[in-house]
Amino acid sequence: MLLKGNAIRDIILDEVKGDVSKLEVKPSLVIMQIGEDPASHVYIEQKRKMAAKVGFLFEHIKYDESVTEEEIITTITKLNEDKLVTAILVQMPIHKKYDSIKIQNAISPIKDVDGLTFYNIGALTNNKSYAAPCTALGVVELLKRNNISVSGKRVVIVGRSNLVGRPLSVILTNLDATVTLCHSKTSDLSSVTREADILIVAIGKAKFITSDMVKDGAVVIDVGINRVDEKLVGDVDFDSVQDKCSNISPVPGGVGPMTIAMLAKNVYNLYLQVSVKNVRKDK
Amino acid sequence: MLLKGNAIRDIILDEVKGDVSKLEVKPSLVIMQIGEDPASHVYIEQKRKMAAKVGFLFEHIKYDESVTEEEIITTITKLNEDKLVTAILVQMPIHKKYDSIKIQNAISPIKDVDGLTFYNIGALTNNKSYAAPCTALGVVELLKRNNISVSGKRVVIVGRSNLVGRPLSVILTNLDATVTLCHSKTSDLSSVTREADILIVAIGKAKFITSDMVKDGAVVIDVGINRVDEKLVGDVDFDSVQDKCSNISPVPGGVGPMTIAMLAKNVYNLYLQVSVKNVRKDK
Numbered sequence: 001m002l003l004k005g006n007a008i009r010d011i012i013l014d015e016v017k018g019d020v021s022k023l024e025v026k027p028s029l030v031i032m033q034i035g036e037d038p039a040s041h042v043y044i045e046q047k048r049k050m051a052a053k054v055g056f057l058f059e060h061i062k063y064d065e066s067v068t069e070e071e072i073i074t075t076i077t078k079l080n081e082d083k084l085v086t087a088i089l090v091q092m093p094i095h096k097k098y099d100s101i102k103i104q105n106a107i108s109p110i111k112d113v114d115g116l117t118f119y120n121i122g123a124l125t126n127n128k129s130y131a132a133p134c135t136a137l138g139v140v141e142l143l144k145r146n147n148i149s150v151s152g153k154r155v156v157i158v159g160r161s162n163l164v165g166r167p168l169s170v171i172l173t174n175l176d177a178t179v180t181l182c183h184s185k186t187s188d189l190s191s192v193t194r195e196a197d198i199l200i201v202a203i204g205k206a207k208f209i210t211s212d213m214v215k216d217g218a219v220v221i222d223v224g225i226n227r228v229d230e231k232l233v234g235d236v237d238f239d240s241v242q243d244k245c246s247n248i249s250p251v252p253g254g255v256g257p258m259t260i261a262m263l264a265k266n267v268y269n270l271y272l273q274v275s276v277k278n279v280r281k282d283k
Numbered sequence: 284m285l286l287k288g289n290a291i292r293d294i295i296l297d298e299v300k301g302d303v304s305k306l307e308v309k310p311s312l313v314i315m316q317i318g319e320d321p322a323s324h325v326y327i328e329q330k331r332k333m334a335a336k337v338g339f340l341f342e343h344i345k346y347d348e349s350v351t352e353e354e355i356i357t358t359i360t361k362l363n364e365d366k367l368v369t370a371i372l373v374q375m376p377i378h379k380k381y382d383s384i385k386i387q388n389a390i391s392p393i394k395d396v397d398g399l400t401f402y403n404i405g406a407l408t409n410n411k412s413y414a415a416p417c418t419a420l421g422v423v424e425l426l427k428r429n430n431i432s433v434s435g436k437r438v439v440i441v442g443r444s445n446l447v448g449r450p451l452s453v454i455l456t457n458l459d460a461t462v463t464l465c466h467s468k469t470s471d472l473s474s475v476t477r478e479a480d481i482l483i484v485a486i487g488k489a490k491f492i493t494s495d496m497v498k499d500g501a502v503v504i505d506v507g508i509n510r511v512d513e514k515l516v517g518d519v520d521f522d523s524v525q526d527k528c529s530n531i532s533p534v535p536g537g538v539g540p541m542t543i544a545m546l547a548k549n550v551y552n553l554y555l556q557v558s559v560k561n562v563r564k565d566k
Binding site for chain 2: 101117118119120122123124125151152154162166169170176178181183186192195
């Protein structure tokens with residue numbers, strides 16, 4: 001069975017749109033772009049469309065690479081203090097001369113829609129983060145909306161990135177999965193991936209996971225998006241793996257659309273959490 | 284081979300003592316105790332002795348359970364601002380009426396010697412925490428000082444606590460181990476633990492891990508300390524497991540002494556990091 005994300009994304013965006021329509025002051029998403037990474041243009045355009053669709057206010061702040069780290073952080077500080085700003089996102093990647101971790105951590109945790117501040121990463125362990133990384137949440141939501149339970153299951157994640165593998169391992173452990181986190185230094189990777197009831201792959205290597213690495217009947221989630229000969233392919237060798245597993249997410253059209261849906265949910269959730277805080281303050 | 288912690292603890296405390304003796308202003312450790320948990324008295328006394336041994340200043344602030352959460356947090360805020368205070372530790376457990384997570388997070392990350400603030404938990408993922416939980420560090424140091432490499436090894440951790448299992452999974456992933464985190468909801472636990480090259484157990488159940496759960500030649504680290512018939516025993520059934528594994532840490536005298544050694548190192552490391560920050564500010 002194919003785990004498609006497009007239809008679920010549309011449902012989630014409709015849900016958020018319905019919630020937003022009831023609000024007098026609309027949630028607002030601010031995206032900061034530094035430099036001219038070509039993929040970033042595409043991703044920011046997707047986010048702009050999503051915002052328009054669900055009814056968020058949207059602001060795109062664009063710097064060229066002459067901007068200093070100090071100037072970026074000054075802008076973030078102003079956005080942190082601006083009551084009309086709900087969510088702040090610095091589009092990655094940015095040039096190596098900037099300390100991206102320092103820049104991410106300048107965002108107030110309650111506006112950190114990517115869930116990448118140290119505060120939110122740590123809070124996630126206690127199920128108390130304001131937001132978690134959208135792609136990780138997208139994987140979990142894709143499983144959930146397909147009624148695939150993770151509790152008690154053996155989940156193997158390949159790839160230990162801060163955006164996907166690491167937060168996923170925390171969220172899935174919170175949900176009672178038994179998680180193994182693999183990476184480039186894992187020895188005998190196939191023997192580990194074959195233990196997975198649910199195999200999640202996020203390493204950015206085209207068609208890396210072949211059928212001999214997958215247990216019969218496993219659920220396979222492919223987070224990779226690689227461009228090969230002008231075609232998008234995942235980290236999983238779809239053609240060979242699809243007959244072996246019970247469920248598999250396609251690329252494109254699997255996890256990708258879920259990411260943008262979870263971004264919409266994150267913005268709305270931040271908005272709600274700020275509202276709750278303000279109500280508490282008023283008391 | 285027995286992985287004993289006592290001798291290594293003494294070496295580490297001597298190292299810290301030597302470093303501290305060169306300092307004009309001594310590092311200071313403040314322990315806050317709330318209530319009368321009997322085990323806490325023992326642990327605080329151990330910490331007091333450690334501080335005396337290595338030359339730290341030591342302050343023990345004691346509240347009975349009539350103190351409010353607000354008063355505790357006010358005290359922590361004052362300690363955060365006090366330049367003579369290096370490290371702050373709230374002795375756990377505390378009464379359920381207090382929000383222990385909120386109290387922990389009131390500590391400034393740079394004085395958070397237990398590494399339990401959300402900031403430090405999150406920063407650990409990026410190898411940028413000011414401090415990490417002492418017991419987790421103690422396990423890693425016990426392996427290191429016995430020349431047991433973790434890189435590429437399959438490590439299975441049983442127990443997902445914030446003090447041990449969770450931070451250990453992060454630190455060992457940083458060190459290139461392939462980590463599986465097990466817990467009460469793991470199905471067929473024995474089949475998972477038998478995959479471990481290095482098995483680390485921290486669940487607080489006496490003699491829970493038996494020889495059939497251990498791979499031949501594995502390294503076994505027992506973090507448990509359980510009192511059974513007035514005797515201290517670990518989470519591992521030492522008598523049956525010791526013949527099957529290559530190395531095993533005894534209880535008592537294994538990880539326990541390492542914890543206090545790593546506390547000493549954490550206090551000293553916080554002191555150094557503040558000094559570096561002050562030098563930067565002076566520039």
